[in-house]
Amino acid sequence: MKERSDTDPHSVKRRDVIKSLFALAATYTATGCQRDADSLSTFFHTHFKRMSPEKLAETLARWERRYSKRYNREVNVSATPAQDGVLFGYALDVSRCIGCRRCVYACVEENNQSRDPQIQWIQVLEMDNKHGIDLRHADAYYDAEEVPREDKFYFPVQCQQCENPACVKSCPVNATWKDPDGIVVIDYEWCVGCRCCVTACPYGARHFNWTKPNLASEQLNPETEYLGNRPRPQGVVEKCTFCMQRARKGRYPACVEVCPVGARKFGNLLDPKSEINYILKNHRIYILKEELNTQPKFFYYFST
Amino acid sequence: MKVIFQIIFKGSLAYYLWVLFLLACIIQGLFSYASQFTDGLIVTHMRDSVSWGYYIGNFTFLVGVAASAVMLVIPAYVYNWKPIKEVVVFGELLAVAAIVMCLLFVLVDMGRPERLWHMIPGIGDPNFPSSLMAWDALVLNAYLMVNVVVVVYLLWSAYQGKHYNPRIVIPLVILSIPLAVGIHTVTAFLYSGMASRPYWNASILAPRFLASALCSGPAVLLILFQVLRKISPFEIKDDAIHKIAELMAYAMGFNLFLFGAEIFKEYYSNTHHLVHYEYLFFGLDGKPSPIAVYGWLSLIFSVVAFLIFLIPATRKNFITMNIGAFLIYVSVYVEKGIALIIPGYTPDTLGQIYAYTPSMAELRVACAIFGTGFLIFTLMVRVAIYLLFRQEAKSGGGIAEDAATVEAGSSI
Numbered sequence: 001m002k003e004r005s006d007t008d009p010h011s012v013k014r015r016d017v018i019k020s021l022f023a024l025a026a027t028y029t030a031t032g033c034q035r036d037a038d039s040l041s042t043f044f045h046t047h048f049k050r051m052s053p054e055k056l057a058e059t060l061a062r063w064e065r066r067y068s069k070r071y072n073r074e075v076n077v078s079a080t081p082a083q084d085g086v087l088f089g090y091a092l093d094v095s096r097c098i099g100c101r102r103c104v105y106a107c108v109e110e111n112n113q114s115r116d117p118q119i120q121w122i123q124v125l126e127m128d129n130k131h132g133i134d135l136r137h138a139d140a141y142y143d144a145e146e147v148p149r150e151d152k153f154y155f156p157v158q159c160q161q162c163e164n165p166a167c168v169k170s171c172p173v174n175a176t177w178k179d180p181d182g183i184v185v186i187d188y189e190w191c192v193g194c195r196c197c198v199t200a201c202p203y204g205a206r207h208f209n210w211t212k213p214n215l216a217s218e219q220l221n222p223e224t225e226y227l228g229n230r231p232r233p234q235g236v237v238e239k240c241t242f243c244m245q246r247a248r249k250g251r252y253p254a255c256v257e258v259c260p261v262g263a264r265k266f267g268n269l270l271d272p273k274s275e276i277n278y279i280l281k282n283h284r285i286y287i288l289k290e291e292l293n294t295q296p297k298f299f300y301y302f303s304t
Numbered sequence: 305m306k307v308i309f310q311i312i313f314k315g316s317l318a319y320y321l322w323v324l325f326l327l328a329c330i331i332q333g334l335f336s337y338a339s340q341f342t343d344g345l346i347v348t349h350m351r352d353s354v355s356w357g358y359y360i361g362n363f364t365f366l367v368g369v370a371a372s373a374v375m376l377v378i379p380a381y382v383y384n385w386k387p388i389k390e391v392v393v394f395g396e397l398l399a400v401a402a403i404v405m406c407l408l409f410v411l412v413d414m415g416r417p418e419r420l421w422h423m424i425p426g427i428g429d430p431n432f433p434s435s436l437m438a439w440d441a442l443v444l445n446a447y448l449m450v451n452v453v454v455v456v457y458l459l460w461s462a463y464q465g466k467h468y469n470p471r472i473v474i475p476l477v478i479l480s481i482p483l484a485v486g487i488h489t490v491t492a493f494l495y496s497g498m499a500s501r502p503y504w505n506a507s508i509l510a511p512r513f514l515a516s517a518l519c520s521g522p523a524v525l526l527i528l529f530q531v532l533r534k535i536s537p538f539e540i541k542d543d544a545i546h547k548i549a550e551l552m553a554y555a556m557g558f559n560l561f562l563f564g565a566e567i568f569k570e571y572y573s574n575t576h577h578l579v580h581y582e583y584l585f586f587g588l589d590g591k592p593s594p595i596a597v598y599g600w601l602s603l604i605f606s607v608v609a610f611l612i613f614l615i616p617a618t619r620k621n622f623i624t625m626n627i628g629a630f631l632i633y634v635s636v637y638v639e640k641g642i643a644l645i646i647p648g649y650t651p652d653t654l655g656q657i658y659a660y661t662p663s664m665a666e667l668r669v670a671c672a673i674f675g676t677g678f679l680i681f682t683l684m685v686r687v688a689i690y691l692l693f694r695q696e697a698k699s700g701g702g703i704a705e706d707a708a709t710v711e712a713g714s715s716i
Contacts, residue, residue, distance in 0.1 A: 174429045
C-alpha cells in the first residue's frame with residue numbers, strides 16, 4: 001500500500017477544509033465587529049500597567065463611549081492614581097455596630113454592583129455574645145425584624161486591603177495588585193476568571209460575576225474608576241476598593257459616610273494626626289485572622 | 305497517511321459504536337458548554353462560597369493519572385524489560401490524553417476562557433514566581449510537550465521500520481520523571497499553599513497526591529495491558545502484571561497511612577479545623593452532609609482494594625485483581641473529584657455553609673471532556689498498535705478490529 005503521495009486526493013480536500021475554516025473565522029470576526037465596533041480592541045486589551053498615557057486615555061474614552069451607549073446616560077471613567085504620602089487605613093468599632101446593613105446597601109449603590117444576582121462587598125456577620133468572635137457561630141444571612149438583637153453582636157467583614165495579600169500572590173496573570181496607597185485593585189479586562197484569588201482570600205472579600213451583572217440605568221453611579229466601581233463584565237472577580245473613586249479625591253468611603261452610629265473610621269495611616277492613628281494608639285485593636293500574616297489595614301476595635 | 309485514515313475510519317461494529325458513543329458524549333456537552341459560555345458559570349452550582357468544584361476536582365484527578373502513567377513505565381525502563389518501547393508508548397499516550405483533559409477542565413472552569421493567552425509568557429503576563437496556577441500551566445504544558453515528542457518520535461521510528469535512537473529517547477524519558485512528579489506536586493501546592501483553607505493547608509497534601517496517583521494511574525494501565533496482550537503481539541508476562549499490582553498495594557498502603565496520619569491529627573487535636581472533616585464524613589449543625597456518602601465510598605473502596613492487592617491470592621487472581629483496580633479507580637476519582645475540593649470550602653472562610661454538589665451542566669460538560677480524552681486515546685492507540693506491530697501482525701484488518709476491543713476494555 002502506498003502511504004504517501006503528492007497526488008493524494010486527501011490533500012486537496014484538506015486544503016478545502018482549511019479554506020472553509022478561514023472563511024468561518026472571517027465571518028465570525030465580521031459579525032463580531034458589527035455587534036460592537038469596540039469589541040476587537042477590547043479583546044486585544046493591554047494590561048493596565050503597561051498602557052502608555054495615550055493608550056490609557058484612549059481606553060478610558062472607549063469605555064465611556066460603551067457605558068454611555070449601554071446605560072443611555074453620561075458616564076465618566078477615570079484612572080485616578082494613588083496620591084503620594086497616603087496609605088489608607090480603616091477602623092471599625094465592633095462595640096458600636098448595630099448590624100443594620102446600611103453600609104452594605106450604600107456600598108452596592110456607590111460601587112455599581114450587580115442587583116440581580118446580588119453582589120455585596122460587605123458581609124455583616126451576626127455573632128453570639130457567649131461565643132465571642134467565632135466564625136463557626138457567625139451568621140451572614142440573619143434576617144431580623146429589628147437590630148441589634150439580644151445576646152448578639154455584629155461584625156462586618158469586607159476587603160481588609162492586606163499589606164501581604166494572599167489574593168495578589170495567587171493570581172496567575174497579575175490581574176490584581178496593591179497600589180502604593182495600599183488599595184488592592186483588579187484590572188477587569190485582564191482577569192481570566194480562574195478564581196484562585198477567591199479561594200486564596202481568607203476574608204471572603206472577593207466576589208465573582210457568575211453571570212452577566214444586572215444594573216439598571218437609573219441605579220448607575222456615573223462617577224467611576226477604571227480599576228474600581230465601573231460596571232463589571234461577566235466572568236471576572238470584583239472587590240471593595242475603599243471607594244477609591246472617593247478616597248483618592250479626599251472623600252470618605254460610602255460605608256463610612258452612611259454608618260448611623262459612627263462605627264466606621266477611615267484615614268491616612270501616614271498622617272500622624274489622622275483620626276485612624278488616634279484610634280490605633282488609644283484603643284484595643286483586633287486583627288481578623290492575624291495568624292495568617294496577611295497584615296490587614298482594616299482594624300477592628302472596641303471603644304466601650 | 306492513507307493507512308492512518310483507514311485505521312481511523314474503518315473498524316468493527318463495536319469500534320463504530322464506541323466512537324459514536326464518544327461523539328454523542330462530546331456533542332451533548334458542547335450544547336451545555338455553549339449555554340455556560342453565554343450565561344456564565346452560573347449554570348454550575350459553584351458560588352462565591354465554593355468557588356471551585358467538580359471541574360477542578362476532575363482536573364486534579366487527571367493530573368494524577370497523567371503523572372503516574374509515566375512514573376509506572378519508568379521502573380519498566382530501569383529494569384530493562386523487553387517490550388520497553390511499547391510500554392513507554394502506551395503510558396505516554398495515556399499521559400497525553402489525560403493532560404489534554406486536564407487543560408480542557410481548566411479552560412471550562414475559567415470565567416473568561418478567551419483570555420487564556422494572558423497566561424502565555426511573552427504575549428501575556430504570567431505571575432512568576434508567586435502564582436502556583438501559573439507554574440501549573442507551565443509544567444503541564446512542558447509535560448505534554450515532552451510526551452508528545454517522545455511518542456511521535458517512537459512511532460515515527462516504527463513507521464520507518466527503524467529502531468529508535470536511545471540517545472534521543474532515554475534523556476527525554478528521564479526528563480519526564482521529574483516532570484511527572486512536578487505536575488502533581490505543583491498541583492498539590494496550588495491547594496496546600498492556601499493558608500485561607502486549613503483543610504488543604506497541610507504539608508502532607510503533596511505526598512498524599514503522589515501516593516494516590518500511584519494507585520489510580522497503574523489501575524488504568526493494569527487493565528489496558530491485559531487487553532493489549534490479548535489482542536496484539538504485545539508481550540507482557542503475568543509476573544509483570546502482578547508486580548504492578550504489588551506496587552499498587554504498597555502505594556495504597558502508604559496512601560491510607562498518610563490519610564490516617566491526617567485523620568489522627570485532626571481528631572486528636574480537635575481544633576476548629578476539624579469542621580471540614582466533619583463535613584466530609586458526617587455533617588454540620590445537625591444537617592447531614594450531601595457529600596458524606598462520597599467520603600465513605602472513597603474510604604471503603606480504598607480499604608477493600610488495599611486488602612485485595614495486599615493478599616497474594618487475590619492479587620494474583622485476575623478477577624479479584626480487576627475488581628480491585630476498578631475499586632481503586634473509583635475511590636481515587638471520588639477522593640479527588642469530591643472529597644478534596646468541597647470540604648476545603650465548607651464551611652467557607654467566614655464560617656458560612658453552602659452545600660455544593662455538581663449541577664447537571666457541570667456533569668454534562670465533564671462527560672464531554674472525558675469523551676474527548678477517550679476519543680483521542682482511542683485513535684492514538686489504534687495508530688500506535690498498527691505502527692508498532694505491523695511487521696508482526698497477520699493482517700491490517702485484524703488489528704483494526706481488535707483495537708476497538710482495547711478501547712472498550714480500557715474505558716472501564
